[in-house]
Amino acid sequence: MTDEKHTIPPRDHKLGEGNTAEVFAWGEGRILKLWHSGYSRQASQHEAIVGRTIHQLGIPSPEVIELVQLEERYGIVYSYVPGVALKTWLLTVPQRLDTAARWLSRLHAQIHNHTADNTLPSHRGRTRDRIMAVSELSISDRERLMHILNALPDGYQVCHGDFHPDNVLVEGSHAIIIDWSDASAGPPEADVTRTLLLVEGADVPLKLRDAFNRAYIDEYQRQRALEVKLILRWYPILAAARLAENLERLPGERQRLQTIVNKVLLRHV
Numbered sequence: 001m002t003d004e005k006h007t008i009p010p011r012d013h014k015l016g017e018g019n020t021a022e023v024f025a026w027g028e029g030r031i032l033k034l035w036h037s038g039y040s041r042q043a044s045q046h047e048a049i050v051g052r053t054i055h056q057l058g059i060p061s062p063e064v065i066e067l068v069q070l071e072e073r074y075g076i077v078y079s080y081v082p083g084v085a086l087k088t089w090l091l092t093v094p095q096r097l098d099t100a101a102r103w104l105s106r107l108h109a110q111i112h113n114h115t116a117d118n119t120l121p122s123h124r125g126r127t128r129d130r131i132m133a134v135s136e137l138s139i140s141d142r143e144r145l146m147h148i149l150n151a152l153p154d155g156y157q158v159c160h161g162d163f164h165p166d167n168v169l170v171e172g173s174h175a176i177i178i179d180w181s182d183a184s185a186g187p188p189e190a191d192v193t194r195t196l197l198l199v200e201g202a203d204v205p206l207k208l209r210d211a212f213n214r215a216y217i218d219e220y221q222r223q224r225a226l227e228v229k230l231i232l233r234w235y236p237i238l239a240a241a242r243l244a245e246n247l248e249r250l251p252g253e254r255q256r257l258q259t260i261v262n263k264v265l266l267r268h269v
């Protein structure tokens with residue numbers, strides 16, 4: 001952690017903004033991911049540890065350069081990744097849909113070929129914590145979901161945790177995967193299910209989402225063995241866990257997830 005006091009970069013240096021952080025250009029070949037006020041140092045420290053592990057494994061990802069504190073906010077300086085998000089690459093030329101979906105699959109299977117080390121948290125533990133944090137589920141609903149979760153097989157592969165076409169930056173034939181804060185050691189089927197759920201809930205036309213997911217899953221199965229039956233079992237569990245997220249930017253998404261969760265809860269009464 002450097003103690004140097006820098007000032008927060010001006011707005012015109014901003015490259016992106018999400019729920020948790022803003023991203024700024026930060027000198028030659030670097031960017032700064034700066035968590036919003038109110039986030040503790042722990043969030044950036046965790047992402048830096050995970051980011052270093054992933055980069056050292058040789059997975060195409062930005063390099064973690066240093067942790068910084070600017071005024072009361074914490075951040076990470078990363079190497080700059082040139083290019084555009086795979087989502088943008090696809091939406092500017094819709095004929096690229098099949099290529100984009102298959103590209104995403106191959107990268108995903110490549111991630112899952114790595115066995116995780118103990119710097120990555122367990123997928124099961126993170127999923128449990130998320131579901132437990134969903135206040136709109138009753139205690140008995142949460143217990144029933146835990147029961148289903150506990151019966152699902154565990155895994156020890158590297159899982160990204162938020163693998164969608166906005167977290168892959170592409171330039172030419174080169175792709176780099178960003179945003180590793182939710183990475184864990186877990187079963188690839190769960191990570192694939194999360195991608196399917198994220199694409200289904202994306203703010204693009206339904207036809208595109210369906211076609212994308214079909215090509216994505218088809219290509220994944222060419223790359224790696226996949227127990228499709230497990231995907232169906234992970235589905236309501238990961239829908240429930242996603243209810244713990246801030247979904248304000250996606251109208252209707254909360255309702256859609258609740259419907260998926262309610263179906264399984266009814267079956268388990």
Ligand SMILES: Nc1ncnc2c1ncn2[C@@H]1O[C@H](COP(=O)(O)OP(=O)(O)O)[C@@H](O)[C@H]1O
Nearest residue numbers: 016017018019023031062078079080081178179
């Ligand atoms: N290393 C990087 N190089 C270039 N742009 C980046 C880099 N990391 C993040 N970005 C940009 O900032 C945006 C938000 O970063 P991300 O890590 O995905 O955070 P969030 O959790 O808010 O989605 C990305 O979608 C991308 O446009």
Ligand SMILES: [Mg+2]
Nearest residue numbers: 018166167179
């Ligand atoms: Mg992101």
